Amino acid sequence: xxxxxxxxxxxxxxxxxxxxxxxxxxxxxxxxxxxxxxxxxxxxxxxxxxxxxxxxxxxxxxxxx
Numbered sequence: 001x002x003x004x005x006x007x008x009x010x011x012x013x014x015x016x017x018x019x020x021x022x023x024x025x026x027x028x029x030x031x032x033x034x035x036x037x038x039x040x041x042x043x044x045x046x047x048x049x050x051x052x053x054x055x056x057x058x059x060x061x062x063x064x065x
Contacts, residue, residue, distance in 0.1 A: 004055045018045040020056065032059045 002011050005024065014020040017040055021027055033040045034057040040048050050056070 001050070001052045003050060003053065006056075006058060012050075015050060016046060017048040017050060017056065020050060021045065021058070024058070026058055030061060032061075033057065034059075 001013075001015070002009060003020070004010075005012075005020075012020050012023055014023045017033060017035060018027075021029075021031070021033070033042075033045065035048060035050065036055050037057075
């Protein structure tokens with residue numbers, strides 16, 4: 001299925017946000033996620049279904065000042 005991740009169109013096999021995160025190498029990472037501009041808490045990623053064309057944002061925390 002084709003979705004947009006951080007502005008880039010990609011093809012993924014996963015159908016849930018958790019599965020796509022795992023597929024993209026972010027499975028165990030501490031990241032913030034949003035689908036179609038709506039924040040998705042980590043506890044809801046397993047049950048958040050994705051559809052073709054959805055826009056997913058994955059943001060990793062950064063240190064600095």
